[in-house]
Amino acid sequence: MAVDQQGLLARLVRELVRLPGIGQKTAQRLAFHVLKAEREEALRLADAIRAVKDGLSFCRQCRNIAEGELCECCLAPKRDQTRILVVEEPSTTYAIERAGAYRGLYHVLLGALSPLDGVGPSDIRAEELVDRVRLGGIQEVILATSPTIEGEATAIYLTNQLKPLGARVSRIAYGIPVGMDIEYADDVTLLKSIEGRRDL
Numbered sequence: 001m002a003v004d005q006q007g008l009l010a011r012l013v014r015e016l017v018r019l020p021g022i023g024q025k026t027a028q029r030l031a032f033h034v035l036k037a038e039r040e041e042a043l044r045l046a047d048a049i050r051a052v053k054d055g056l057s058f059c060r061q062c063r064n065i066a067e068g069e070l071c072e073c074c075l076a077p078k079r080d081q082t083r084i085l086v087v088e089e090p091s092t093t094y095a096i097e098r099a100g101a102y103r104g105l106y107h108v109l110l111g112a113l114s115p116l117d118g119v120g121p122s123d124i125r126a127e128e129l130v131d132r133v134r135l136g137g138i139q140e141v142i143l144a145t146s147p148t149i150e151g152e153a154t155a156i157y158l159t160n161q162l163k164p165l166g167a168r169v170s171r172i173a174y175g176i177p178v179g180m181d182i183e184y185a186d187d188v189t190l191l192k193s194i195e196g197r198r199d200l
Contacts, residue, residue: 013027059073059108061074062084065090065094071106073106082140083139084105085102086106086129088145088154089111107132112150114150141158141162143172145158174189176190176193
């Protein structure tokens with residue numbers, strides 16, 4: 001950036017670059033947008049960020065995002081109390097809720113097992129999930145961890161912990177996205193699609 005290499009604008013760019021998916025050029029565009037925006041618009045953004053940091057935390061029961069001790073899903077009496085969908089991050093619950101395809105409870109791990117990075121079962125608080133199932137009333141635990149090495153390792157570990165408790169443990173299906181030509185799918189996606197086939 002030719003202007004303001006060490007000043008306030010550069011500081012904003014440095015902070016924006018730290019956000020996931022934001023590179024240097026995007027950060028510069030955003031910083032200049034904030035600079036050119038009306039003061040009220042920029043302050044609304046700052047206030048929204050502050051409100052998120054001050055007003056949100058993690059649900060005491062499922063570790064989803066919550067404005068109080070419990071999240072909206074845990075507080076909703078009409079949700080299916082017999083099923084728990086396990087995800088790695090709160091952003092996944094947001095996407096699932098937006099799709100409207102699931103009406104049960106959640107458990108957010110806030111990560112996945114990764115021994116090479118020093119992330120073990122206590123880091124993802126796997127025992128909290130096991131305790132929820134051990135209390136009874138849960139008929140099915142649906143594992144929706146990512147189709148990565150870490151996500152698969154997490155699913156296998158949780159399955160081994162949960163199966164002895166008597167609840168059904170299932171894994172979400174992976175496969176070819178709707179609207180995609182099969183010839184463009186990678187090998188792993190094709191393999192998972194064939195493995196996860198169902199009767200018609």
